[in-house]
Amino acid sequence: MTEQPSAAMNWSTENCTISRTMEILGDKWTFHVLREVFVGVRRFEDIRSRAGIPRQVLTERLAALIERGLIRRHPYRLPGQRERSEYRLTQAGLDLYPVLVAMIQWADQYLPLDDGPPLIPTHRGDCGGKVSVALQCDGGHEPTPREVSLQPGPGAKPRS
Amino acid sequence: MTEQPSAAMNWSTENCTISRTMEILGDKWTFHVLREVFVGVRRFEDIRSRAGIPRQVLTERLAALIERGLIRRHPYRLPGQRERSEYRLTQAGLDLYPVLVAMIQWADQYLPLDDGPPLIPTHRGDCGGKVSVALQCDGGHEPTPREVSLQPGPGAKPRS
Protein backbone atom coordinates (compact mmCIF):
# COMPACT_ATOMS: atom_id res chain seq x y z
CA MET A 1 0.00 0.00 0.00
CA THR A 2 1.39 3.36 -1.04
CA GLU A 3 0.58 6.32 1.14
CA GLN A 4 0.21 9.89 0.05
CA PRO A 5 2.10 12.43 2.13
CA SER A 6 0.18 13.65 5.15
CA ALA A 7 -1.68 16.95 5.03
CA ALA A 8 0.17 17.80 8.24
CA MET A 9 3.28 18.42 6.14
CA ASN A 10 1.77 21.77 5.13
CA TRP A 11 1.64 23.06 8.67
CA SER A 12 4.43 24.59 10.67
CA THR A 13 5.60 23.07 13.93
CA GLU A 14 7.05 26.29 15.26
CA ASN A 15 4.22 27.01 17.71
CA CYS A 16 3.11 23.42 18.17
CA THR A 17 1.23 22.64 21.35
CA ILE A 18 3.30 19.56 22.06
CA SER A 19 6.58 21.43 21.55
CA ARG A 20 5.54 24.08 24.02
CA THR A 21 4.50 21.45 26.54
CA MET A 22 7.77 19.57 26.09
CA GLU A 23 9.69 22.75 26.89
CA ILE A 24 8.27 22.33 30.38
CA LEU A 25 7.76 18.60 30.85
CA GLY A 26 10.09 17.09 28.27
CA ASP A 27 13.01 15.80 30.24
CA LYS A 28 14.00 12.89 32.37
CA TRP A 29 13.40 14.44 35.79
CA THR A 30 10.58 16.98 35.77
CA PHE A 31 7.81 14.42 35.90
CA HIS A 32 9.57 12.57 38.72
CA VAL A 33 9.52 15.79 40.71
CA LEU A 34 5.86 16.33 39.96
CA ARG A 35 5.07 12.77 40.98
CA GLU A 36 6.62 13.41 44.37
CA VAL A 37 4.59 16.53 44.88
CA PHE A 38 1.44 14.76 43.68
CA VAL A 39 1.87 11.96 46.23
CA GLY A 40 2.48 14.52 48.94
CA VAL A 41 6.28 14.55 49.22
CA ARG A 42 7.08 18.24 49.29
CA ARG A 43 10.51 18.83 50.79
CA PHE A 44 13.78 19.11 48.96
CA GLU A 45 15.60 16.32 50.78
CA ASP A 46 12.62 13.99 50.65
CA ILE A 47 12.08 14.53 46.96
CA ARG A 48 15.77 14.13 46.25
CA SER A 49 16.23 10.93 48.20
CA ARG A 50 13.03 9.27 46.95
CA ALA A 51 13.42 10.21 43.32
CA GLY A 52 17.22 9.80 43.25
CA ILE A 53 17.76 13.13 41.53
CA PRO A 54 21.15 14.83 41.68
CA ARG A 55 20.84 17.86 43.96
CA GLN A 56 21.87 20.33 41.34
CA VAL A 57 19.32 19.02 38.90
CA LEU A 58 16.57 19.14 41.51
CA THR A 59 17.43 22.73 42.38
CA GLU A 60 17.23 23.68 38.74
CA ARG A 61 13.99 21.78 38.06
CA LEU A 62 12.20 23.19 41.08
CA ALA A 63 13.17 26.69 40.01
CA ALA A 64 11.91 26.03 36.49
CA LEU A 65 8.61 24.59 37.73
CA ILE A 66 8.10 27.60 39.98
CA GLU A 67 8.89 29.96 37.15
CA ARG A 68 6.42 28.16 34.90
CA GLY A 69 3.78 28.38 37.59
CA LEU A 70 3.27 24.65 38.21
CA ILE A 71 4.41 24.67 41.82
CA ARG A 72 5.00 27.29 44.48
CA ARG A 73 7.17 27.62 47.55
CA HIS A 74 5.46 27.40 50.90
CA PRO A 75 7.35 28.05 54.15
CA TYR A 76 7.10 25.49 56.93
CA ARG A 77 8.70 25.05 60.31
CA LEU A 78 9.17 21.80 62.20
CA PRO A 79 9.14 22.13 66.01
CA GLY A 80 12.60 23.14 67.12
CA GLN A 81 13.94 23.86 63.67
CA ARG A 82 14.26 26.91 61.57
CA GLU A 83 11.90 27.81 58.78
CA ARG A 84 12.33 25.99 55.49
CA SER A 85 10.52 25.71 52.19
CA GLU A 86 8.29 23.06 50.82
CA TYR A 87 6.85 22.85 47.34
CA ARG A 88 3.18 22.58 46.49
CA LEU A 89 1.15 22.31 43.35
CA THR A 90 -0.56 25.38 41.97
CA GLN A 91 -3.86 25.05 40.14
CA ALA A 92 -1.91 24.71 36.89
CA GLY A 93 0.08 21.89 38.44
CA LEU A 94 -3.00 20.16 39.82
CA ASP A 95 -4.57 20.36 36.39
CA LEU A 96 -1.85 18.03 35.14
CA TYR A 97 -3.71 15.25 36.94
CA PRO A 98 -5.37 14.02 33.74
CA VAL A 99 -1.93 13.70 32.11
CA LEU A 100 -0.59 11.85 35.13
CA VAL A 101 -3.58 9.54 35.35
CA ALA A 102 -3.47 8.88 31.60
CA MET A 103 0.19 7.87 31.90
CA ILE A 104 -0.46 5.60 34.86
CA GLN A 105 -3.37 4.01 33.03
CA TRP A 106 -1.24 3.41 29.93
CA ALA A 107 1.66 1.99 31.92
CA ASP A 108 -0.61 -0.30 33.95
CA GLN A 109 -1.79 -1.76 30.67
CA TYR A 110 1.44 -1.95 28.70
CA LEU A 111 4.14 -2.13 31.37
CA PRO A 112 2.38 -4.20 34.03
CA LEU A 113 4.12 -5.53 37.12
CA ASP A 114 3.61 -9.06 38.42
CA ASP A 115 2.26 -7.79 41.73
CA GLY A 116 -0.19 -5.35 40.20
CA PRO A 117 -0.06 -1.56 40.04
CA PRO A 118 2.03 0.22 42.69
CA LEU A 119 0.10 3.48 42.40
CA ILE A 120 -3.67 3.84 42.12
CA PRO A 121 -5.43 7.16 41.48
CA THR A 122 -8.34 7.23 43.87
CA HIS A 123 -11.39 9.42 44.47
CA ARG A 124 -10.86 10.95 47.91
CA GLY A 125 -13.44 10.70 50.64
CA ASP A 126 -16.47 8.44 50.82
CA CYS A 127 -16.39 7.28 47.23
CA GLY A 128 -12.86 5.90 47.19
CA GLY A 129 -13.37 4.64 43.63
CA LYS A 130 -10.50 4.12 41.23
CA VAL A 131 -9.96 7.13 38.99
CA SER A 132 -9.27 6.88 35.26
CA VAL A 133 -9.40 9.12 32.22
CA ALA A 134 -11.50 8.64 29.13
CA LEU A 135 -11.65 10.26 25.72
CA GLN A 136 -14.92 12.04 25.05
CA CYS A 137 -16.17 14.35 22.34
CA ASP A 138 -18.53 17.28 21.99
CA GLY A 139 -21.02 14.99 20.29
CA GLY A 140 -21.36 12.95 23.47
CA HIS A 141 -19.40 9.95 22.18
CA GLU A 142 -16.45 8.17 23.74
CA PRO A 143 -14.20 7.72 20.70
CA THR A 144 -11.51 5.06 20.59
CA PRO A 145 -7.98 6.26 19.76
CA ARG A 146 -8.44 5.13 16.16
CA GLU A 147 -11.44 7.42 15.80
CA VAL A 148 -9.49 10.49 16.82
CA SER A 149 -7.44 12.64 14.46
CA LEU A 150 -5.41 15.78 15.09
CA GLN A 151 -6.67 18.65 12.95
CA PRO A 152 -5.05 22.07 12.45
CA GLY A 153 -6.86 24.75 14.44
CA PRO A 154 -7.06 28.56 14.09
CA GLY A 155 -3.54 29.00 15.52
CA ALA A 156 -1.95 26.69 12.93
CA LYS A 157 0.60 28.42 10.71
CA PRO A 158 1.31 27.33 7.13
CA ARG A 159 4.80 26.03 6.61
CA SER A 160 7.38 28.32 5.10
CA MET B 1 0.61 25.52 59.01
CA THR B 2 2.95 22.65 59.78
CA GLU B 3 2.58 19.51 57.71
CA GLN B 4 3.28 15.99 58.84
CA PRO B 5 5.48 13.98 56.51
CA SER B 6 3.55 12.28 53.73
CA ALA B 7 2.62 8.59 54.04
CA ALA B 8 4.20 8.19 50.60
CA MET B 9 7.61 8.41 52.27
CA ASN B 10 7.13 4.80 53.42
CA TRP B 11 6.89 3.45 49.89
CA SER B 12 9.68 2.66 47.52
CA THR B 13 9.98 4.37 44.16
CA GLU B 14 12.03 1.58 42.60
CA ASN B 15 9.17 0.13 40.55
CA CYS B 16 7.16 3.33 40.29
CA THR B 17 4.73 3.57 37.38
CA ILE B 18 5.86 7.06 36.47
CA SER B 19 9.54 6.07 36.52
CA ARG B 20 8.89 3.20 34.16
CA THR B 21 6.90 5.45 31.85
CA MET B 22 9.63 8.10 31.90
CA GLU B 23 12.15 5.47 30.81
CA ILE B 24 10.24 5.49 27.53
CA LEU B 25 8.77 8.97 27.21
CA GLY B 26 10.98 11.05 29.48
CA ASP B 27 13.18 13.00 27.15
CA LYS B 28 13.11 16.04 24.98
CA TRP B 29 12.48 14.33 21.62
CA THR B 30 10.42 11.16 21.98
CA PHE B 31 7.11 12.94 22.25
CA HIS B 32 7.96 15.11 19.24
CA VAL B 33 8.48 11.96 17.22
CA LEU B 34 5.19 10.53 18.44
CA ARG B 35 3.40 13.77 17.60
CA GLU B 36 4.61 13.49 14.02
CA VAL B 37 3.37 9.94 13.72
CA PHE B 38 0.07 10.89 15.35
CA VAL B 39 -0.55 13.66 12.83
CA GLY B 40 0.32 11.29 9.99
CA VAL B 41 3.95 12.21 9.22
CA ARG B 42 5.63 8.84 8.99
CA ARG B 43 8.88 9.11 7.02
CA PHE B 44 12.32 9.69 8.42
CA GLU B 45 13.13 12.80 6.43
CA ASP B 46 9.71 14.33 6.98
CA ILE B 47 9.81 13.73 10.72
CA ARG B 48 13.35 15.04 10.93
CA SER B 49 12.73 18.24 9.00
CA ARG B 50 9.40 19.04 10.67
CA ALA B 51 10.48 18.29 14.22
CA GLY B 52 14.02 19.64 13.81
CA ILE B 53 15.60 16.59 15.40
CA PRO B 54 19.27 15.79 14.77
CA ARG B 55 19.42 12.74 12.49
CA GLN B 56 21.35 10.64 14.94
CA VAL B 57 18.89 11.34 17.71
CA LEU B 58 15.96 10.48 15.46
CA THR B 59 17.56 7.21 14.44
CA GLU B 60 18.09 6.30 18.06
CA ARG B 61 14.58 7.34 19.19
CA LEU B 62 12.83 5.47 16.39
CA ALA B 63 14.78 2.35 17.27
CA ALA B 64 13.86 2.73 20.94
CA LEU B 65 10.17 3.27 20.15
CA ILE B 66 10.15 0.19 17.93
CA GLU B 67 11.87 -1.86 20.60
CA ARG B 68 9.35 -0.68 23.18
CA GLY B 69 6.52 -1.61 20.84
CA LEU B 70 5.01 1.87 20.37
CA ILE B 71 5.64 2.09 16.64
CA ARG B 72 6.52 -0.36 13.88
CA ARG B 73 8.27 -0.19 10.54
CA HIS B 74 6.13 -0.45 7.43
CA PRO B 75 7.70 -0.65 3.96
CA TYR B 76 6.47 1.70 1.25
CA ARG B 77 7.49 2.47 -2.31
CA LEU B 78 6.86 5.67 -4.20
CA PRO B 79 6.43 5.24 -7.98
CA GLY B 80 9.87 5.14 -9.56
CA GLN B 81 11.78 4.86 -6.33
CA ARG B 82 13.13 2.04 -4.31
CA GLU B 83 11.45 0.65 -1.22
CA ARG B 84 11.82 2.59 2.00
CA SER B 85 10.43 2.45 5.52
CA GLU B 86 7.78 4.46 7.22
CA TYR B 87 6.81 4.37 10.88
CA ARG B 88 3.33 3.71 12.20
CA LEU B 89 1.71 3.52 15.60
CA THR B 90 1.04 0.13 17.13
CA GLN B 91 -1.97 -0.34 19.38
CA ALA B 92 0.24 0.52 22.36
CA GLY B 93 1.24 3.72 20.59
CA LEU B 94 -2.32 4.61 19.68
CA ASP B 95 -3.34 4.09 23.27
CA LEU B 96 -1.16 7.03 24.20
CA TYR B 97 -3.87 9.23 22.70
CA PRO B 98 -5.36 10.05 26.12
CA VAL B 99 -1.93 11.25 27.28
CA LEU B 100 -1.51 13.33 24.16
CA VAL B 101 -4.99 14.81 24.36
CA ALA B 102 -4.55 15.55 28.07
CA MET B 103 -1.34 17.44 27.32
CA ILE B 104 -2.93 19.41 24.51
CA GLN B 105 -5.87 20.26 26.72
CA TRP B 106 -3.59 21.42 29.52
CA ALA B 107 -1.42 23.48 27.20
CA ASP B 108 -4.43 25.09 25.52
CA GLN B 109 -5.50 26.27 28.95
CA TYR B 110 -2.19 27.29 30.48
CA LEU B 111 0.01 28.12 27.49
CA PRO B 112 -2.55 29.62 25.11
CA LEU B 113 -1.63 31.30 21.85
CA ASP B 114 -3.18 34.56 20.69
CA ASP B 115 -4.57 32.93 17.58
CA GLY B 116 -6.11 29.97 19.34
CA PRO B 117 -5.02 26.35 19.42
CA PRO B 118 -2.89 25.11 16.50
CA LEU B 119 -3.88 21.48 16.99
CA ILE B 120 -7.38 20.18 17.74
CA PRO B 121 -8.14 16.54 18.57
CA THR B 122 -11.24 15.70 16.57
CA HIS B 123 -13.69 12.80 16.35
CA ARG B 124 -13.25 11.39 12.83
CA GLY B 125 -16.15 10.95 10.47
CA ASP B 126 -19.64 12.37 10.72
CA CYS B 127 -19.38 13.58 14.31
CA GLY B 128 -16.34 15.80 13.89
CA GLY B 129 -16.67 16.95 17.51
CA LYS B 130 -13.75 18.21 19.53
CA VAL B 131 -12.19 15.47 21.62
CA SER B 132 -11.10 15.96 25.22
CA VAL B 133 -10.26 13.80 28.22
CA ALA B 134 -12.00 13.79 31.57
CA LEU B 135 -11.30 12.24 34.94
CA GLN B 136 -13.89 9.71 36.00
CA CYS B 137 -14.16 7.21 38.82
CA ASP B 138 -15.64 3.80 39.42
CA GLY B 139 -18.38 5.38 41.48
CA GLY B 140 -19.63 7.23 38.40
CA HIS B 141 -18.34 10.65 39.46
CA GLU B 142 -16.16 13.09 37.57
CA PRO B 143 -13.72 14.14 40.30
CA THR B 144 -11.80 17.39 40.10
CA PRO B 145 -8.01 17.13 40.47
CA ARG B 146 -8.25 18.17 44.10
CA GLU B 147 -10.52 15.21 44.80
CA VAL B 148 -7.99 12.70 43.48
CA SER B 149 -5.19 11.17 45.51
CA LEU B 150 -2.55 8.63 44.58
CA GLN B 151 -2.75 5.58 46.82
CA PRO B 152 -0.27 2.69 47.04
CA GLY B 153 -1.57 -0.42 45.25
CA PRO B 154 -0.77 -4.15 45.58
CA GLY B 155 2.52 -3.69 43.68
CA ALA B 156 3.80 -1.02 46.08
CA LYS B 157 6.97 -2.02 47.93
CA PRO B 158 7.84 -0.71 51.39
CA ARG B 159 10.92 1.40 51.46
CA SER B 160 14.18 -0.16 52.56
Add this chain to the structure above:
DNA sequence: TTGGCTGAGTCTGTCAAGCAGACTTATCCT
Protein backbone atom coordinates in the same frame (compact mmCIF):
# COMPACT_ATOMS: atom_id res chain seq x y z
C1' DT C 1 27.25 2.57 -18.24
C1' DT C 2 27.90 6.51 -16.32
C1' DG C 3 26.55 10.09 -13.70
C1' DG C 4 23.26 12.31 -10.73
C1' DC C 5 19.42 12.30 -7.40
C1' DT C 6 17.23 11.07 -3.10
C1' DG C 7 15.86 8.96 1.39
C1' DA C 8 17.84 7.15 5.15
C1' DG C 9 21.01 6.79 7.51
C1' DT C 10 26.53 6.84 9.80
C1' DC C 11 30.82 9.42 11.32
C1' DT C 12 33.38 13.15 13.65
C1' DG C 13 34.51 16.66 16.65
C1' DT C 14 32.58 20.13 19.83
C1' DC C 15 29.99 21.60 23.60
C1' DA C 16 26.27 21.47 27.12
C1' DA C 17 24.08 18.66 30.56
C1' DG C 18 23.97 15.15 33.93
C1' DC C 19 26.25 13.04 37.65
C1' DA C 20 28.66 11.66 42.38
C1' DG C 21 30.69 13.26 46.08
C1' DA C 22 32.62 16.85 48.90
C1' DC C 23 31.87 21.25 50.77
C1' DT C 24 28.89 25.43 52.67
C1' DT C 25 25.43 27.98 55.11
C1' DA C 26 21.97 29.13 58.38
C1' DT C 27 19.46 28.09 62.17
C1' DC C 28 18.10 25.36 65.80
C1' DC C 29 19.08 22.37 70.16
C1' DT C 30 21.86 20.87 74.19
Add this chain to the structure above:
DNA sequence: AGGATAAGTCTGCTTGACAGACTCAGCCAA
Protein backbone atom coordinates in the same frame (compact mmCIF):
# COMPACT_ATOMS: atom_id res chain seq x y z
C1' DA D 1 30.69 26.10 72.26
C1' DG D 2 29.58 22.07 69.74
C1' DG D 3 26.62 19.20 67.05
C1' DA D 4 22.72 18.32 64.00
C1' DT D 5 20.20 19.07 59.81
C1' DA D 6 17.81 20.91 55.45
C1' DA D 7 18.88 22.93 51.54
C1' DG D 8 21.62 24.01 48.84
C1' DT D 9 26.71 25.19 45.96
C1' DC D 10 31.23 23.62 44.00
C1' DT D 11 34.35 20.45 41.36
C1' DG D 12 35.77 17.38 38.07
C1' DC D 13 34.31 13.47 35.11
C1' DT D 14 31.36 11.34 31.71
C1' DT D 15 27.49 11.04 28.75
C1' DG D 16 24.52 12.83 25.43
C1' DA D 17 23.13 16.38 22.12
C1' DC D 18 24.35 18.76 18.18
C1' DA D 19 25.87 20.52 13.33
C1' DG D 20 27.81 19.34 9.39
C1' DA D 21 30.13 16.19 6.34
C1' DC D 22 30.11 11.76 4.51
C1' DT D 23 28.06 6.99 2.85
C1' DC D 24 25.13 3.78 0.66
C1' DA D 25 21.59 1.72 -2.21
C1' DG D 26 18.52 1.83 -5.75
C1' DC D 27 16.39 4.35 -9.32
C1' DC D 28 16.33 7.51 -13.54
C1' DA D 29 17.89 10.04 -17.70
C1' DA D 30 21.17 10.54 -21.26
